Amino acid sequence: MPDIIQIEHLRYVYNAGMPDETVALDDVSFTVGEGDFVGVIGATGSGKSTLIAHLNGLNRPTSGRVLIDGRDMWQKGEDLRAFRFLVGLVMQYPEYQLFEETCAADIAYGPRNMGLSEAEVAARVREAAAFAGLDEALLQRSPFELSGGQKRRVAIAGVMAMRPRVLVLDEPAAGLDPEGRDTILSQIRDYHQKTGTTVLLVSHSMEDIAKYADRVLVLSSARVAMYDTVEAVFDRAPELLRLGLSVPQITQVFLRLREMGLDITADVYTVPYAVKTVQKALAAKQQRKGGAADAP
Amino acid sequence: MPAQTMLKVQDLRFRYDPEQPQYAVDGVSLCVQKGEFVAVLGANGCGKSTLAKHFNAILLPESGTVLVEGMDTRTDERLYDIRQKVGMVFQNPDNQIVATVVEEDVAFALENLGVPTPDIRTRIDEAMRLAGIWDKRESAPHKLSGGQKQRVAIAGVIAMRPDCLVLDEATAMLDPSGRAAVLDTIRTLRAAGITIVAITHYMEEAAQADRILVMSEGRIVLEGTPREIFSRPERLHRYHLDVPQAAELRDELAKVGIRLPAGTITPEECAQALYELLK
Numbered sequence: 001m002p003d004i005i006q007i008e009h010l011r012y013v014y015n016a017g018m019p020d021e022t023v024a025l026d027d028v029s030f031t032v033g034e035g036d037f038v039g040v041i042g043a044t045g046s047g048k049s050t051l052i053a054h055l056n057g058l059n060r061p062t063s064g065r066v067l068i069d070g071r072d073m074w075q076k077g078e079d080l081r082a083f084r085f086l087v088g089l090v091m092q093y094p095e096y097q098l099f100e101e102t103c104a105a106d107i108a109y110g111p112r113n114m115g116l117s118e119a120e121v122a123a124r125v126r127e128a129a130a131f132a133g134l135d136e137a138l139l140q141r142s143p144f145e146l147s148g149g150q151k152r153r154v155a156i157a158g159v160m161a162m163r164p165r166v167l168v169l170d171e172p173a174a175g176l177d178p179e180g181r182d183t184i185l186s187q188i189r190d191y192h193q194k195t196g197t198t199v200l201l202v203s204h205s206m207e208d209i210a211k212y213a214d215r216v217l218v219l220s221s222a223r224v225a226m227y228d229t230v231e232a233v234f235d236r237a238p239e240l241l242r243l244g245l246s247v248p249q250i251t252q253v254f255l256r257l258r259e260m261g262l263d264i265t266a267d268v269y270t271v272p273y274a275v276k277t278v279q280k281a282l283a284a285k286q287q288r289k290g291g292a293a294d295a296p
Numbered sequence: 297m298p299a300q301t302m303l304k305v306q307d308l309r310f311r312y313d314p315e316q317p318q319y320a321v322d323g324v325s326l327c328v329q330k331g332e333f334v335a336v337l338g339a340n341g342c343g344k345s346t347l348a349k350h351f352n353a354i355l356l357p358e359s360g361t362v363l364v365e366g367m368d369t370r371t372d373e374r375l376y377d378i379r380q381k382v383g384m385v386f387q388n389p390d391n392q393i394v395a396t397v398v399e400e401d402v403a404f405a406l407e408n409l410g411v412p413t414p415d416i417r418t419r420i421d422e423a424m425r426l427a428g429i430w431d432k433r434e435s436a437p438h439k440l441s442g443g444q445k446q447r448v449a450i451a452g453v454i455a456m457r458p459d460c461l462v463l464d465e466a467t468a469m470l471d472p473s474g475r476a477a478v479l480d481t482i483r484t485l486r487a488a489g490i491t492i493v494a495i496t497h498y499m500e501e502a503a504q505a506d507r508i509l510v511m512s513e514g515r516i517v518l519e520g521t522p523r524e525i526f527s528r529p530e531r532l533h534r535y536h537l538d539v540p541q542a543a544e545l546r547d548e549l550a551k552v553g554i555r556l557p558a559g560t561i562t563p564e565e566c567a568q569a570l571y572e573l574l575k
Contacts, residue, residue: 043471044441147341175387175468177339177497178538204471207541244441244473249500249541249563256567262574271541275548281574282554 002070004166004198005032005055010064012050024050026222028064032200034165037192039213039230040202043244046219048202049092052168055200056087069165085114088164092171094155095148103129103146103154104139110162128161131191133183149180156184160191167191168200173208181205185212207248210234210269218243231267250274302460302491303328303351303382307360310346314358320346322514323360330459333482333492335502335522338511339536344495347511348464351493352382365459376409383453387465389445392452398440399424399433402451409456419455426488427451428481443474447481460491467498479504499526499540503561510535523559542566 012025025047032038042048053059054066057073057080065072073083088110091097100106104125111121129139132153138146143154156172169188173181185201189212192199200217203209209216209230216233218226220243226233234240237247237255247255247269254266254277264281268274303326310321321343328334338344349355350362353369362369364378386392395401402420411419424430427447432440437448446466453461463482467475479501482492494501502508508525510518512535518525525532526543539547542563546556556569 043473044443149340175340175465175497177536178499179533179536180340181497182538204475206472244471246472246476250545252563253542253545253566253570256563257570257574260567260571262571264574271544271548274545275552278545278549278554278570278574279552285574 002067003031004034004069005030006065006067006070007031007051007054008065008067010051010054010066011062012047012054012059013062014050016062023222025054028219028222028224030217030224030227032166032198034198035196037189037199037201037212037214039209039216040200040219041204041206041209041216041245042219042225046243047222048219049170051219052089052170052200052202055166055168056084056089058089085110085162086164087166087168088159088162090156090159090167090169090172092174093152094159094172095143095151098143098151098155101142102140103134103143106143106154107139107158107161110158114162124161124163125157128157131160131187131194132157133187149176149184152176152184153187156188163195164197166198166200168202170202171204172201173203173205181208188212206234206246207250210248210251218245220244230269234269235267237266300330301327301363302330302332302365303493304363304366305347305350305360306363308347308350308357308362309359310350310355311358312346319343319358319514321350324511324514324516325360326509326516326519328460328491328493330491331486331489332507333486333494333505335505335508336493336495336511337497337499337502337508337525337535337537342511342535343514344511345464348384348462348493348495351460351462352384353378354384380456381458382460382462383456383458384462384464385446385449385453385466387468389442389449389469392449393437393445396436397433398429398435398437398448401437401448402433402455405452405456419457420451423451423455426454426481426484428477428484441474442470443477446470446474446478450478450481450485454485454490458490460493461485463492463494463496465495465497467496467501475501499538499543500562503540510537522561526561527558 007030010025010028014022014024073080098106107125108121111124134153234247254268257264258266268277305326308321308324309319311319336344356370364381367374393401403416406416424433427450429447467478503522509516526539529539529547543561546560560566560569
């Protein structure tokens, strides 16, 4: 089975031939396996948005190839529209894209465009609303009466309702309060686990990436700077800082402890693992002290 | 001493729609002293941005009063003075920039106020240095990163020589280095004696303030130093908020019987406390 996403030497140039010609992506290659949860990080202007717009054909490569499920959407004879159902893209602040009279109608817009029966559309609306944590009672209301967080869920549900094989989300938690952030990201993780959908999550929060993603793609100045497991990427803290990024705060604590001369691992990215690491270090210290006391 | 009070709000109530029973700000009283750095936290829709827009008369109270250095924001003839005293920076940098060159953007308000040209030069140079964008003064704003654009917006406000800067989620759309740069700028401005009111969803930013106000449903429900506020996570969770990760580690360790000092809220303090424990 081919990888669900294969990017080969992708190059994309804005305003080619003009004085302000900009290379937004330069020789970008990577693959994503079906069912992976990949975090995408990079400083402003590193090419994240340009990259994800290639995944469902909003951008056409200047050169190089983008293969989804082994097929190149820009090949003659391919139906570009089919790829837009295969890869669902949730843009930044998607709540500004709602337009229907009811939430249900808004969520139904995508599946209806796929030519599904009304019964199937209705089933998918209910399913997607549940995944996005929307109460059934909200479905008959106008999206414009809802809070910002609820509107965003409607927009995300609208993409989930197409049952894409790849779900790409650009900063889905931007502007939400801490509880709203956690809720929306946990729902995306549940959806990922229950449906096996491949997820690409773009975020500026290193803490969120560490908590939810399995692998991390780091973009810098139009190129792939790193692509590895969460552990391996956050292990390269000095490089990340140079790229205008960071490591989770909890990792900063352990890096600082190492700087202070403590013999402790710094590959700590989440709070539960930090607790275990401290417990282990404390036990080791007590054993050391105990050992020293026993010595003649 | 009243002369030391920057902002004084008394029993402020405000509704966007007077026909709705729900108040966006529902009886808020507070004082911000000159030179203070106050962070305002609260869930989406709690009224914190509505409150902030009262600080320089973008919104006027339905009842109650807002005093800026003693001036009532409802006094029409003081509007220019009030807007000069309290400057605001908003979330989206792209909505706040009007000119095609950084220094022209920073000079925009001064030109409109009719400040003499030599004075404009001095003031914008000073503002751009304070905001940390001096070396970008001849750049086109659209070519800057988000963090740089926000600092251009801050410089434009600083050029008016305000006594107080209100930041309404000014770092929400920035990458980590952009956020760090804006926070550095805030520290510089504080050192220069400017009062800061920062509305934010980032607990680690609030941890750097002198004082934190927590809002819920249009009211101030908690008030205290970052140490006090972040020492009671269960209270914050009730208001849909959180504690910084370092404080979360402190609380999770306490659950397994390992105690760190209650005031541990920044990564540095956490590392110090753990070092004492593990060395």
